[in-house]
Amino acid sequence: MKKLYAVLALGVAGLSLLATTTRPVANQYGMVVGTPAIKSINALTFGPDGILFIGDGKNAAVFAVDTKDANSVEKASPVEVKNIDEKIAALLGTDVKNITIQDIAVNPKSKNVYCAVQSSDGTPVLLKVEGDKLTPVSLKEVPFSTVTLANAPAEDAKGSRGESLRIASISDMGFSDGKVMVTGLSNQEFGSTFRSIPFPFTNTQDQASLEIYHAAHAKYETMSPIRTFTTTEIKGKKYLLASYTCTPLVLFPLDELKAGKHVKGRTVAEMGSGNSPLDMVILKKGNESFLLMANSNRPVFKVKYKSLEDYQGALTTPVTESFATAGVDFVxxxxxxxxxxxxxxxxxMVLLQRRSNGSLDLWTSSERYL
Amino acid sequence: MNGISKNYKLLRIRLCTLYSLVFFTASLLVTCRSGDKTGLVICWNDNRATGLVIPERYVVSIAPNSLSRLLSVRRQGVETAIAGQFQRSDEGMLFEPLVPFTRGLVYELWLRNKRLSEIEIPALADSDRPFLKGIYPSADTLPENLLKVYLQFSRPMREGQSLRYVTLLKNGTDTLSGTFLDLQPELWDADRTMLTLWLDPGRIKRNLHPNQQLGAPLQAGTTYRLVVSGEWPDAQGATLGKTLSKTFVTDARDGVSPDPMQWSMNHPPPGTSQPLVITFPEPLDYSLLLETFRIRREDSTLVSGTWRTSFDEEKIVFSSAKPWLAGNYTLRIESRLEDLAGNNLNRPFDRDITQNKSDTTFQVYKEKRFQIR
Known part of the structure; x- marks a missing residue:
């Protein structure tokens, strides 16, 4: 009988040990170790302490992954990778035509550059760029957490019609003040959704509808999709600075972007139609700040931050001349x-540029551009 | 004690059965087939070459802990080692690349600086091609302010390429440019078989800059041909092979919201499983049609069944899972349902926002009541 008790006691001790060793332990950001089922990487952005947010349109979700790349680096080394597409293709054992670079993001802490690639069969790959070297970042058995992007409110979620035909895409993603901000588009309604999701992820996420003034249209407009955005501070107040498909640049006060709220933006520039903004960042030289914006059909624009700050008006008159610009000045x-x-x-800044000789290069700009 | 031992045996038997089942299922999903006399074996998963088994004879002389450092798989003629993972398997060393091997390419196995072997990943058979299953809207007369086109393919396609392979011809001669919105990422569904293309909304909305400069993408009374190139590759590199097109004629601009009060419906007799058919005066959006309708009984219970579009999206057909019961029913339609020009039940697509009328009439859904008797 004593033996039986001893076996049982050992069993209980073993089980409790098993329970403590296998039970996922959440870290300070609520992340547990596992393999996130990421189907696509549309957008990347970094949060605190090397946490990387991965926007996955195919899953209509954002994954937060702890890259453990959190060593603080004060002076970043410039990156320079010539023919980066060829190097990625060689690393993945395929042709250049079979890969697409989806996004790049710099870890603000370690200053390492991360790059999201999609192979033609749809497999997403995350790479880290160190100097001119590319290394795959494993997404297996990593601390992660996830949040599903709430769809437009459906009358009831349970139907009997199989898979939804709704398709979501993530156009841009950013992190500011403890919140992941996501802009996206669905195939079913033409309209921009802007979501603000507190991190660590909880069950709440705010979805605001944004209204902009189309100077050309001479009307307010809620439907346009945001292509790219950043967050900024003007005279002590935080703003979302968003750019739309026909290139108006619009400021939204961040504290007003709350659930279900309808927020009117202030259009501060029309940067010419026939073009789409691709990415934007804010840089500093001495005491002066600049907004830099990459475009589909135009060169990189530089806006003096002071002119954005000083421009207290809002464009409310139509721009009449074709492809013309209005509002704050830019070069x-x-x-x-x-x-x-x-x-x-x-x-x-780190730029991915198709050079005039056809090569796709990743390189680092100098202060000379400011 | 005997009891514990018996239970333990039972548990082992159950676990063994479970493991066998898991192994059997896994072996159904992933199969490794020998390529040729090199002894290298390609592992296939869902028709993609996801691994390479390297026979023991190649690796027998290498210390296990230095295998992944010394051994590499490379593309023929390329020095870079392919990113992936080596692991021991029953058949030898298994290499799984980060992305599946590309069909038609040759890969080499290297040990330090010595090439050991090579293998070609067989290209798909010429007849093994994807095809275009459907182009929506199905109708051949469409409003000049048509907003969306859906392309449904038979298998996953390559993303980010649509504007290269989809063209619109006007009157059979002029190729139109800038008709579709250049969206990156493109709007593909999760299995990459359905693509949504938007005709540039900035050109459709009157007075917007793109509209003023470039005009509307389509004009009424014109014949257009939407051409989907046979060169479009699928996820595995096989092309459609055949160029397909859809010819349509445009009629007047549609700036009016669909009105459920103008829809007609049949009344299936109680006790039968006859489908309920709702007929619209105009075709409605294919994707939204299949998602925005619900039928409830008087006690609010949902009537289960399936919905399908019919008659070029001018009808939607509901087949109830059970025979109809006599009684009062409500057809509930989500207001986000649109017609072909993007006008939904709440507001037209191109509305005069300065009037600001629409906000007061906003409803999440609209209802239509009917009786089965």
């Missing part, structure tokens, strides 16, 4: 065909 940098850009440090 075109002699840098064209920039597909992606992100901020490396206060005064430099």
């Amino acid at each position: 075109s940098l002699p840098v064209t065909n920039v597909i992606q850009l992100d901020k490396l440090d206060d005064s430099r």
Whole structure:
């Protein structure tokens, strides 16, 4: 009988040990170790302490992954990878035509550059760029958490019609003041959704509808999808600075972007139609700040931040001349065909550019561009 | 004690059965087939070459802990080692690349600086091609302010390429440019078989800059041909092969919201499983039609069944899972349902926002009551 008790006691002790060793332990951000089932990587952005947010349109979700790449680096080394597409293709054992670079993001803490790639069969890959070297980042058995992007309210969620035909895409993503901000588009309604999701993820997420003034239209408009955005501070107040498909630049006060709220933006510039903004960052040289914006059919624009601050008006009159611009002034940098850009440090950015000789290069700008 | 031992045996038997089942299921999903006399074996998963088994004879002389450092798989003629994972398996060393091997390419196995072997991933058979299952809207007369086109393919396609392979011809001669909105990422469904294309809304909305400069994408009374190139590759690199097109004629601008009060419906007799057919005066959006309708009984219970579009999206057909019961029913339609020009039940697509009328009439859904008797 004593033996039986001993076996039972051992069993209980073993089980409790098993329970403590296998039970996922959440870290300070509520993340547990596992393998996130990421189907696509549309957008990347970094949060605190090397936490990488991965926007997955196919899952209509955002994943937060702890990259453990959190060593603080004060002075970033410039990255320079010539023919990056060829290097990625070689690393993945395929042809250049079979890969697409979806996004790049700089870890603000370690200053390492991360790059999301999609292979033609749809497999998403995350790479880290160190100097001119590319290394795959494993997404297996990593601390992660996830949040599903809430769809437009459906009358009832349970239907008997199988899979939904609704398709979501994530156009841009950012992190500011403890919140992941996501803009996206669905195939069913033409309209921009802007979501603000507190991190660590909880069950809440705010979805605001944003209204902009189309100077050309001479009307207010809620339907346009945001292509790219950043957050900024003007005279002590935080703003979302968003750019739309026909390139108006619009400011929304961040504290007003709350659930179900309808927020009117202030259009501060019309940067010319026939073009789509691709990415934007804010850089600093001395005491002066600049907004830099990559475009589909224009060179990189540079806007003096002071003119954004000083421009207290809102564009409310139509721009009549074709492809003309209005509002705050900007200059075109002699840098064209920039597909992606992100901020490396206060005064430099990392650019992915299709050079005039056809090569796709990742390189680091210098203060000279400011 | 005997009891514990018996239970333990039973548990082992159950676990063994479970493991066998898991192994059997896994072996159904992933199969490894020998390529040729090189002895390298390609593992296939869902028709994709996801691994390479390297026979023991190649790796027998290497210390297990230095295998992944010394051994590499490369593309023929390329020095870079392919990113992936080596692991021991019953058949030898298994290499799983980060992305599946590309069909038609040759891969080499290297040990340090010595090439050991090579293998070609067989290209797909010429007849093994995807096809275009459908183009929506199905009708051949469409409003000049048509907003969306859906392309349904038979299997996953390559993303980010649509504007290269979809063209619109006007009157059979002029190729139109800038008709579709250049969206990156494109709007593909999760299995990459359905693509949504937007005709540039900035050109459709009157007075917007793109509309003023470039005009509306389509004009009334014109014949258009939507051409989907046979060169479009699928996720595995096989092309459609055949160029397909859909010819349509445009009629007047549609700036009016669909009105459920103008829809007609049949009344299936009680006790039968006859389908309920709702007929609209115009075709409605294919994707939204299949998602926005619900039928409830008087006590609010949902009537289960299936919905399908019919008659070029001018009808929707509901087949109830059970025979109809006599009684009062409510057809509930989500107001986000749109017609072909993007006008939904609440507001037209191109509304005069300065009037600001729409906000007061906003409803999440609209209802239509009917009786089965």
